[in-house]
């Protein structure tokens with residue numbers, strides 16, 4: 001009797017700022033394969049730096065949408081070359097950097113439905129983008145559009161109470177408003193507007209994929225309570241926008257099956273389902289299996305701090321998104337744009353480009369850095385809205401430079417003091433049960449985690465085996481959606497209890513030191529941000 005091996009592999013895809021990643025897990029949710037395409041290194045023909053293109057106005061930041069398509073082709077070819085068993089894939093979900101947008105030209109839907117499996121996606125889709133360079137989350141060029149949408153709905157707090165955030169330059173609605181104002185013909189030539197997450201899902205579906213509640217919360221367009229597009233917000237951005245965005249779906253929704261193209265070209269079973277894709281930070285929350293008392297700090301291109309919320313308290317700082325694993329709950333997020341790229345630039349300048357030297361230097365300098373505090377906003381920062389590099393000595397006097405060791409410690413302490421100060425402003429108080437779940441590239445660096453633990457005075461845990469919690473979270477979400485459990489049962493898909501690894505515990509003698517330093521940091525940041 002033939003033993004039918006039912007497909008039981010789940011894929012998570014992550015289209016982030018610098019890379020496109022895939023993680024495959026088995027039925028027990030153990031990682032069985034990981035693969036990555038690095039945009040700068042593997043697709044140099046697009047000329048990106050850190051995966052993006054910074055424009056001369058020092059505000060506009062875009063990515064060629066076709067680069068993302070070619071990265072998807074390349075990623076699948078890479079795992080095919082390594083003998084990956086596509087025929088065992090039961091379900092796929094995924095994620096994308098939040099807020100970025102892709103503009104499909106009229107005719108794309110029909111074309112997506114009928115792709116030729118003998119050709120690559122990028123050669124077939126190259127003429128199907130109404131806007132070839134997609135705006136992404138690092139863009140800060142839409143301040144005028146932000147003021148306009150806030151005015152249209154009654155102010156910053158009013159907009160936060162509808163959409164979960166005041167207007168932010170990177171949020172998709174404001175980016176669409178700028179495109180309508182500056183490239184109206186292209187806007188009108190657009191059949192569908194995807195987020196980066198739903199764009200990647202569309203490549204898997206071979207059709208336009210819907211935007212999910214969680215990533216849709218990052219647009220200044222969706223009412224986070226009704227989970228529907230807000231008419232006043234849509235109208236404030238551009239006409240006929242609702243038709244271009246399509247309907248919103250729960251983040252656990254099963255949105256269809258793998259495309260005929262991918263099934264024919266790679267051997268995915270036609271039964272392979274697609275679960276809605278979502279934003280990278282909501283996916284990270286799913287990946288670390290965040291609980292009520294935990295704080296998740298993702299140390300990636302951007303650094304983010306996330307909390308689970310049952311009752312949203314929208315404010316003019318930070319963001320409230322619909323929760324990706326329970327549509328009746330929420331998540332709070334603080335985003336810090338100056339994350340890994342700043343750490344890498346100081347690593348290159350102060351420790352000869354070596355993380356080993358960076359760590360040694362951090363260990364050689366003492367907590368509190370003899371009172372020196374640094375604020376390193378190479379790019380226009382999001383939290384707070386400010387730009388520039390500032391160094392202060394123990395008397396709060398601005399100085400021109402630090403030694404290499406002082407600079408490295410000032411960067412790491414400054415980044416975490418900022419996170420603590422803004423988390424407390426959001427109303428978060430660490431208590432004796434608090435845990436910090438660290439993820440993202442820098443979460444592999446013990447010395448950096450020790451500073452994080454000391455400044456928050458809380459133990460720091462990591463997920464063994466991967467720093468890619470967003471990608472892993474989507475493999476988990478694929479199984480969750482595929483198994484048809486309701487939102488409330490996300491944790492039921494995990495057989496064993498949490499599998500976090502205790503990475504570091506706070507040192508007792510630094511508690512008071514950083515208590516005082518956090519107060520100084522708050523005053524210094526207010527000084528430079530105004």
Ligand SMILES: O=C(CO)[C@@H](O)[C@H](O)CF
Pocket residue numbers: 016017096097098099137170218279280281302303304333335
């Ligand atoms: O803007 C952000 C969150 O609001 C960033 O964390 C992006 O999602 C990074 F891709």
